[in-house]
Structure formats: structure tokens, C-alpha cells
Amino acid sequence: MFKRALTYCLIFIVFLTALQWLFRPEILWVDNIGLTAISFFVFIFVSWITKSNKKVKN
Secondary structure: OHHHHHHHHHHHHHHHHHHHHHHOOOOOHHHHHHHHHHHHHHHHHHHHHHHHHHHHHO
16 A cells, blocks of 8 residues: 555656646745645545445445
8 A cells, every 4th residue: 555655656746846847947846745745645545445445345
């Protein structure tokens, strides 16, 4: 679960940085890191909730 979340978040931060590098004069690192951290915790939370619901249904 954590390995998948880290993979998605790494792809997400590279994507955000590449977009800013192409279309803006500066890269906003704090924003990128903040959004990546939030997306990591949201992904972990959603994975945890879906696993909990699957256990309850079975």
C-alpha cells in the first residue's frame, strides 16, 4: 500500500514540476511538496477505507 502510494506521489511531483518548468518562469517547490504530501495521505486514507469496507462486506 505504501509502495504504491509513494510511486504515485513521485509521478505526481515530477508531473507538477515538469508543468511548472515548461509554463512558468519559476518552480514553486513548496506548493509541489505540499500537494504531493496531501495526495499521499489522501491515497493512503482512501486505500485504508476501501480495504476496511471489503473486510466488512465479506
